[in-house]
Amino acid sequence: MPEGDTVSQAAGRLHRALAGHVLTRSDLRVPKFATADLTGRTVLDVTPRGKHLLTRIEGGLTLHSHLRMDGSWKIYAPGEPWRGGPTHQIRAILGTADHTAVGYRLPVLELLRTADEQRAVGHLGPDLLGPDWDPDKALTNLLTDPARPLGEALLDQRNLAGIGNVYKSELCFLLRATPWLPIGELPADTAARIPGLAKKLLEANRDRPARSTTGVRDQNHFVYGRAPRPCLRCGTPVRQADQGDGSRERPTYWCPTCQSGPAPGRRATPFRGRI
Incomplete structure (x- = not known):
């Protein structure tokens, strides 16, 4: 499963490719949002929140995605072959004049109002790489x-x-x-x-x-x-x-020697460790 650093890198790649550009292609391949059309709208930013990705789009909309075990976003230049996986694994396509972002095997993909983002990520604790870190x-x-x-x-x-x-x-x-x-x-x-x-x-x-x-x-x-x-x-x-x-x-x-405490196959031992 991608961790916070990996998701932060993915957000950075998406932001650099899409932010500030108008969408010329939009295809959300999940039943609930299959008819949504984002073309003509400008991508404002792509922000990571823990392991979640929030792609904010003009008009007060956010595309929320989560990679979980094997999801990924790939960025392609015009004419570049898409090699992120077979076509049937594509869940989202966001295209501009210069780049196309393709989401493969995304287990979570939803379009929501930006004002309602807390519904998707409000349960999370402080983000280790975010501005809310506490x-x-x-x-x-x-x-x-x-x-x-x-x-x-x-x-x-x-x-x-x-x-x-x-x-x-x-x-x-x-x-x-x-x-x-x-x-x-x-x-x-x-x-x-x-x-x-x-x-x-x-x-x-x-x-x-x-x-x-x-x-x-x-x-x-x-x-x-x-x-x-x-x-x-x-x-x-x-x-x-x-x-x-x-x-x-x-x-x-x-490591059964360096680490103290219970573990499968052995009795609990008193904690004796120090960093």
Whole structure:
């Protein structure tokens, strides 16, 4: 699933291609909005909100999209072949005289009044890469349910917006806690570092073509996607298991030596970690 930095990059590409230009082509291939015609309207801006994309259009309209697992927006020049996927996977086409933006496999696509954007994104917590970022509010949200596993709390976009499965695993490693540790069991000083550390990671990657959380060349991640290779810190084989709240299970990675707390296949251990 694209994370906040990836969505921010997608918004930037769309904004540069479309903002300030009049739409000469408009095709929304979802039943509810299939008859909507946006041609002749100017695209005002494309703004990311967490993992959501808000394309604002003249006349008080916003095209709201979400990429989820495998959605994408591709930008094409006139005459350039469209290679984002087969035609039947196209959900949206927005064209100007100079560029065409094509949305593939978009699981969420809706046209709403700009004044009603909160209906789509009002539930989100502070955006790690947005102007509304509030670390104190984010921390308060995270600690609302002390019994909730750390990994689940980090993924909940109502707490703070922008963290996905990669950053979840990497943040837990940097905190030296397993993703299954109840967040309320983190020492107060460790918990307080979460918002700042999360923001630092996303900001460092918002303009990078390849995400890195380690600062080590050719080793982009500490644990994510590394099972069963050795931990970069201690050499113990990295482990993988699914984690979820019952609605969706996601592959989760951790080091059983460096990270304290409960995990599949072992008893809970007292938290002993420090950043």
